[in-house]
Amino acid sequence: MMKNIEEITRNIDVVFSLLPEGWQGKARELGALTRARIIKTAEELLMLILLYQTSGKSLGGTSSLLKSGDSAGLEKNAVYYRIQKSTDWSIWLNQNICRSAGMIAEKPAFLEGKRIIAVDATDEKMNADASVVARLHYGVDIYTLEPVETIATLGETGKSLQISKVLALETSCWPTVRTAALRPSNI
Numbered sequence: 240m241m242k243n244i245e246e247i248t249r250n251i252d253v254v255f256s257l258l259p260e261g262w263q264g265k266a267r268e269l270g271a272l273t274r275a276r277i278i279k280t281a282e283e284l285l286m287l288i289l290l291y292q293t294s295g296k297s298l299g300g301t302s303s304l305l306k307s308g309d310s311a312g313l314e315k316n317a318v319y320y321r322i323q324k325s326t327d328w329s330i331w332l333n334q335n336i337c338r339s340a341g342m343i344a345e346k347p348a349f350l351e352g353k354r355i356i357a358v359d360a361t362d363e364k365m366n367a368d369a370s371v372v373a374r375l376h377y378g379v380d381i382y383t384l385e386p387v388e389t390i391a392t393l394g395e396t397g398k399s400l401q402i403s404k405v406l407a408l409e410t411s412c413w414p415t416v417r418t419a420a421l422r423p424s425n426i
Contacts, residue, residue, distance in 0.1 A: 255282065
């Protein structure tokens, strides 16, 4: 595990170089950095998020990894608080990284006032022998990457657009290659 922390630290300058201009200031502006105790900078907060997503696997695991390093560490509730408060900032980072890489197109004028939502689902094992599987259904606006809806069900529910509360209000559906679909709203 310490190897992963060292790898994140060693390669973090590459990650920082890919981030949009003004990303540190946006962390404060969007409320991701409200307390300056152990996590004092946007750089440290991003490293915490990356550690959680790559090595920590859980709030407690991330807390343990932080305590095993040189830092003072954070309790798992503090890890949760920091990550939860970073949601808007994380969305802003993702939107701007994807936009600068040409992965998000500008919305055409004829779609103004309408949403195009990509919908999919993914399975997650809930225990060691995979006898319990949860399915996470989600929808994302393709022009902003804003999350539209997230619903968790047990695996036997199946992948179905009928589960969606938001998409039930939509009028048309164009399925894509996988189990995803694009739906414009208000057409």
